[in-house]
Amino acid sequence: MSARTEKYTGHAPPELLAAMRAIAEREGRDFDAVVEDAMWDYFKRSLGSNVRPEVMAHFYASMERNRRLMELLA
DSSP: OOSSOOOOOOOOOHHHHHHHHHHHHHHTOOHHHHHHHHHHHHHHHHTSOOOOHHHHHHHHHHHHHTHHHHHHHO
């Protein structure tokens, strides 16, 4: 978790909380740290594309390698 935190309260379905607690226990982590990671992941995904840069690099390289084939098929 961050060095500086702010307390909040929230509500979630019991099944979701149980799943998050199971993840925390399995990974030997604090429940709050797992919840914070989930919040950061959601925040990052909401900003735009969730495709990893290395995946896009492979995609563009493949397009370049196959440019002639794409022209022939067009």
